[in-house]
Amino acid sequence: MRLSISHETTYHYDDQVRASIQYLRLTPHDSERQQVLSWQLALPRPVRAQVDPFGNILHVLTMDEPHEAIVIGARGQVEIDEKREAEHESQSSLPFLRFTRLTEADEAIRAFAAKETKKRTDRNALIDLMQALNQHITYTPGATAVDTSAAQAFANGAGVCQ
Template structure:
């Protein structure tokens, strides 16, 4: 499948910002079933490319002159559904057993995960766990935020793709399965998803397997991977800090379309 992507992020401030530095994880890479045909990032600032600790293609955005807004546009075309293997792991897989504040378990999460502990932990069992998570925590916007932990989302009984990925990852790690957070894009025929998406990878004997928990399915040719990490904070598309600016308003728009052959 040929997918064209336009991802626009706009920051507007009530006062002058003297300095901004942001980390952008907005560049997909070849591998894991996808090939990048073209890609560019346009910003009103200076970009410096580097690979982060997880092997993500990242950029540092620096604005060192007074500004009242920031515009970031990532756009390009990615071919998906290919037989291309994952890139070589930079970090030992044991790193992905490490709990973080966003993916730590509490008693309730451990009691939920333990029902899968005595089974042969294969792809089918993880699919079963994926469905059980969404049954327990149906998708609902506005109940959580980017700082909500897996345990908090599980207790609340409502969440979004970020929460589902964190809960799945937390359970996998409790069961001794390395797991990581994935940020990226999802193509919907009706164009209803106008924001970035999140899912999870789990390491099984035959390699990494990807689970789009919110949509109750394995990640496939409608997904485009951007970045991975231990949790949202490692893989989110944009993060950073600023000096000045007063109040901030951020708007994000994502459009994923199927390119004409």
């Protein structure tokens, strides 16, 4: 199956920003399941590709002059092998098992995860958990701040992507 992808993100700031840095992981890579036929980023300035520690293609966009908005575009075509259900992961999952003061799961989150996954650990269990979280937590601007923990956002049933 051939997919044509077009994505645009626009950041608007209430006040002029003196400088900003965006870490962009918007570029797919070839794998056993997909082949990138064409891909390009539309950015306000040239950037170089690098690979992050997890194998993702990363571009760092540094805006060091005052600006009130940033428009980031990505588009291209990817061929997917529909016969392959998933990729074989070569990266260790250990970095994703760490937690911080803000990301540590409390008992309510653990119980929710156990209920939604039925203690399964396969890909479908993760998809079920993701969909249940999407239903449980409503995107609500102002509901959380940079120091709001995952447990607080989960308990409130609302938050933003910080």
